[in-house]
Amino acid sequence: EVQLVESGGDLAQPGGSLRLSCAASGLSSSNYALTWVRQSPGKGLEWLSGISSDGGSKNYADSVKGRFTISRDNSKNMLYLQMNSLRVEDTAVYYCTRGLKWFDPWGQGTLVTVSS
Amino acid sequence: QSALTQPPSASGSPGQSVTISCTGTSSDIGGYNYVSWYQQHPGKAPKLMIYEVTKRPSGVPGRFSGSKSANTASLTVSGLQAEDEADYYCSSYAGSGNVLFGGGTKLTVL
Numbered sequence: 001e002v003q004l005v006e007s008g009g010d011l012a013q014p015g016g017s018l019r020l021s022c023a024a025s026g027l028s029s030s031n032y033a034l035t036w037v038r039q040s041p042g043k044g045l046e047w048l049s050g051i052s053s054d055g056g057s058k059n060y061a062d063s064v065k066g067r068f069t070i071s072r073d074n075s076k077n078m079l080y081l082q083m084n085s086l087r088v089e090d091t092a093v094y095y096c097t098r099g100l101k102w103f104d105p106w107g108q109g110t111l112v113t114v115s116s
Numbered sequence: 117q118s119a120l121t122q123p124p125s126a127s128g129s130p131g132q133s134v135t136i137s138c139t140g141t142s143s144d145i146g147g148y149n150y151v152s153w154y155q156q157h158p159g160k161a162p163k164l165m166i167y168e169v170t171k172r173p174s175g176v177p178g179r180f181s182g183s184k185s186a187n188t189a190s191l192t193v194s195g196l197q198a199e200d201e202a203d204y205y206c207s208s209y210a211g212s213g214n215v216l217f218g219g220g221t222k223l224t225v226l
Contacts, residue, residue: 035215037162037217044119044205044217044218044219044220045154045162045205045207045217045220046217047207047214047215047216047217050213050215057213059212059213059214061214095161095162100213100215101148101150101152101209101215102150102152102164102167102168102207103152103154103162103164103207104163104164104167104173105161105163105164106161106162106163107161108161109161
């Protein structure tokens, strides 16, 4: 069974940084593209960034371009999201999921709160 | 790019059918056959229900079906059951590696 488990969510100050991780099990992550999606409290889903299976292609939503960086370590079956210059509006549950054009399965999410 | 447009709410009685629409543009829904639908129960992660407009993943009941016409996609839930009460989100590939989600529709089973 494929399982994705996010970690790294925390309370951060505006302007600060956080690094989220996503551990993949039950699959060789090197065979699959992976994506980060977030959901602000009480709001809908927002696509953030996707990365190809070999890490050679990366795409970002305008809302995070230049601030967030997606990366992966296929030797460890890990996906990462480095988040810099955090803003209050980045407060959300962050999900990692498999795929680039449609997404399955999803992790349980990790909560990022940006507040002073 | 703007989010896809979904009605905020939909409802139906047990056994009835309900259809949720998702409207985009020729640059997303109308331009690609990569529309997907997700079910989300409160406090849970989203679950894929439909991909590539009409395809159902293994384990998803046949009561769920998807379709598309021009720039509008639809999710139909037939034979509504209590456990179908959830939020539903549409998504579409929008080219150049970008993906859009709809704002979500809260489905209530009366």
